Amino acid sequence: MVSVSSRVQALAVSAFCVLVAVLAGVLVDGRLDRHWILRGMTLALALCCAALLAGDQSRRLRRIIVAVGLAMFGVVFPVTTTTWASPPEIDFALQVASDAAAAAQKASRSAVTIDDVKAAATARGGAVGSPVDARGADAYPLILRANPALGRPWACLSFTGLDAKVRPC
Incomplete structure (x- = not known):
């Protein structure tokens, strides 16, 4: 099994989060208020979680928290705000x-x-x-x-x- 360094993982996850944020932003009509602020905040939080991933990964609990944060801020929030954007x-x-x-x-x-x-x-x-x-x-x-x-x-x-x-x- 090939081991990938935590910095490479963090870079890949950061790129994925930015891609999801941009795609979700493009799918929402620009005339809707407040979506760009929310999207920017969730992207910033996802990138913070990715930065934590690049740091010390000695504790299992920290890895779990980072993984949950990345999933929520990098994927779940951008996708749900896109699907809920236009009732x-x-x-x-x-x-x-x-x-x-x-x-x-x-x-x-x-x-x-x-x-x-x-x-x-x-x-x-x-x-x-x-x-x-x-x-x-x-x-x-x-x-x-x-x-x-x-x-x-x-x-x-x-x-x-x-x-x-x-x-x-």
């Missing part, structure tokens, strides 16, 4: 954001209006409200509901020019 209400909000931005561009405007969002949500069978008054909407952020009859689940949508930000409310 149906978030997917609906992203579709409405795309439709509203396309309507604004078609009208040669540099910003998306609330009426654009209302029209896009209505065309997709949803409803629009605001955090202050769930029935009306006159300012961002807007609450989007995929099913107008249900109060929840919903997603919050805001625009800066043509750039949309979608987040859970």
